[in-house]
Amino acid sequence: MTQPLHRVVIVGGGAGGLELAANLGRQYGPRHVFLVDKDDTHIWKPSLHEVAAGTLDIHREGLSYFMLAKDCGFSFVHGALQSLDRAGKHITIGPVHADTGDEVLPERVLAYDTLVMAVGSKSNFFGTPGAAQYATALDSTEQAERFRLKLLHALSMANRNKAMGEGRPINIAIVGGGATGVELAAELLEAYASFTYYGLDQLDPGHDCHIALLEGADRILSNLPPKMSTAARSLLEERGVTVYTSVRVAAVEEKHLIDSEGGRYPADLCVWAAGIQAPLFLTGLGLETNRIQQLVVDAQLRTQDADIFAIGDCAQAPWLGQEGYLPARAQVAHQQASFMLKLIKSRIAGQPEPDTVFKFKDYGSLVSVGHSRGVGSLMGVLSGKSWFVEGLLARFMYMSLHLLHHKAVLGPVRTASLALGRLLMKRGAPRVKLH
Numbered sequence: 001m002t003q004p005l006h007r008v009v010i011v012g013g014g015a016g017g018l019e020l021a022a023n024l025g026r027q028y029g030p031r032h033v034f035l036v037d038k039d040d041t042h043i044w045k046p047s048l049h050e051v052a053a054g055t056l057d058i059h060r061e062g063l064s065y066f067m068l069a070k071d072c073g074f075s076f077v078h079g080a081l082q083s084l085d086r087a088g089k090h091i092t093i094g095p096v097h098a099d100t101g102d103e104v105l106p107e108r109v110l111a112y113d114t115l116v117m118a119v120g121s122k123s124n125f126f127g128t129p130g131a132a133q134y135a136t137a138l139d140s141t142e143q144a145e146r147f148r149l150k151l152l153h154a155l156s157m158a159n160r161n162k163a164m165g166e167g168r169p170i171n172i173a174i175v176g177g178g179a180t181g182v183e184l185a186a187e188l189l190e191a192y193a194s195f196t197y198y199g200l201d202q203l204d205p206g207h208d209c210h211i212a213l214l215e216g217a218d219r220i221l222s223n224l225p226p227k228m229s230t231a232a233r234s235l236l237e238e239r240g241v242t243v244y245t246s247v248r249v250a251a252v253e254e255k256h257l258i259d260s261e262g263g264r265y266p267a268d269l270c271v272w273a274a275g276i277q278a279p280l281f282l283t284g285l286g287l288e289t290n291r292i293q294q295l296v297v298d299a300q301l302r303t304q305d306a307d308i309f310a311i312g313d314c315a316q317a318p319w320l321g322q323e324g325y326l327p328a329r330a331q332v333a334h335q336q337a338s339f340m341l342k343l344i345k346s347r348i349a350g351q352p353e354p355d356t357v358f359k360f361k362d363y364g365s366l367v368s369v370g371h372s373r374g375v376g377s378l379m380g381v382l383s384g385k386s387w388f389v390e391g392l393l394a395r396f397m398y399m400s401l402h403l404l405h406h407k408a409v410l411g412p413v414r415t416a417s418l419a420l421g422r423l424l425m426k427r428g429a430p431r432v433k434l435h
């Protein structure tokens with residue numbers, strides 16, 4: 001008698017989910033492995049600050065899930081997860097509509113034997129008045145593109161006004177001095193230099209555009225070693241960014257931020273990068289969630305339902321060997337995808353699951369502080385020591401994270417051709433997106 005087909009459904013094709021789907025797909029094929037995503041194109045989320053600054057063109061960066069499905073051997077199901085029926089072991093995927101409102105795909109039901117939730121996270125405004133209305137979050141390509149256009153228009157207007165002798169500086173405020181806020185500030189400096197190079201020549205760097213980074217803790221990059229905070233801060237300040245620490249933003253207005261002491265900070269454009277929460281719909285699935293809506297999982301990444309797992313930013317997983325929970329980082333999502341691969345293989349084979357638990361190996365953190373600079377702290381996993389790296393080396397290592405993700409999905413040969421192709425295309429394109 002043939003074994004019934006074990007169906008693995010992965011919801012969310014980001015840093016963790018796509019790697020898992022690609023690796024499983026290559027081994028078991030599209031009748032076993034299903035990837036569901038609300039979008040039809042995969043993006044590497046850590047690139048979104050570059051999209052927002054215009055230094056990366058998202059139309060060249062995205063990878064079609066339909067192409068990836070064909071190449072990696074999984075089935076792609078386009079649409080957002082709408083509901084979960086644990087008793088019936090199926091999920092419902094909502095219809096997909098075109099911009100015109102026409103229904104492109106209807107509501108569908110997908111049965112699973114193993115379900116892996118990998119739907120990521122989005123910004124947490126912590127209920128700050130005005131934040132959702134006036135600040136831009138960098139959770140999606142649409143938001144990053146919207147910010148880029150706002151920036152381009154604001155700079156064009158400032159350039160025109162200055163030419164007419166009516167100049168006033170543009171103030172950009174970034175709330176949150178974690179890796180995303182720091183990298184965005186650095187990327188905006190690069191973009192600004194390129195905009196002036198391409199014709200906004202009335203603008204004087206350092207005078208006509210001010211970037212402020214506001215952090216609630218007493219140092220930026222507060223989750224990383226103090227040496228990295230000091231190095232990143234001095235690199236940003238050297239290049240004209242104003243860094244405020246121990247400042248809690250209490251309200252966002254159309255042109256200002258207000259802190260908890262009543263201090264006001266000018267903000268023509270405001271980006272919110274101050275914390276994350278998992279998507280709200282997770283709280284309606286009948287599974288345990290925490291106060292930031294993440295699914296609570298055990299050391300095997302399993303929810304309270306034996307057939308449902310969660311990985312990446314949408315999961316609250318214990319950090320074995322440390323206090324607390326694993327951080328929301330691409331490195332965690334990547335390692336969890338590898339862990340799940342082994343566990344799911346036994347489930348597909350109908351064998352007892354290994355009783356191993358997920359142990360995160362922290363290889364350190366790298367933060368890009370410009371196209372030729374980075375700072376980082378690399379962990380010697382065996383020795384437990386950490387090394388501080390800086391400059392071009394740190395920047396190259398930072399870029400290799402993206403390549404490693406592509407390699408896990410596309411394999412080494414296609415990753416190399418893609419990287420080469422993008423490098424060559426850069427030669428024929430402006431340094432910053434101008435339209």
Ligand SMILES: Cc1cc2nc3c(=O)[nH]c(=O)nc-3n(C[C@H](O)[C@H](O)[C@H](O)COP(=O)(O)OP(=O)(O)OC[C@H]3O[C@@H](n4cnc5c(N)ncnc54)[C@H](O)[C@@H]3O)c2cc1C
Nearest residue numbers: 012014015016038045046080081119120312313328329330
């Ligand atoms: C600007 C920025 C810079 C960052 N820089 C770094 C960095 O340098 N290093 C680092 O380690 N981390 C960085 N991060 C964090 C990193 O991006 C995340 O930790 C990582 O992407 C999490 O992976 P994931 O698979 O959990 O989720 P994601 O990569 O966010 O993927 C989630 C997927 O789920 C899909 N989805 C969501 N809801 C649904 C639904 N209802 N139905 C179907 N699909 C759905 C989404 O479309 C998406 O494809 C950065 C994040 C941002 C925003």
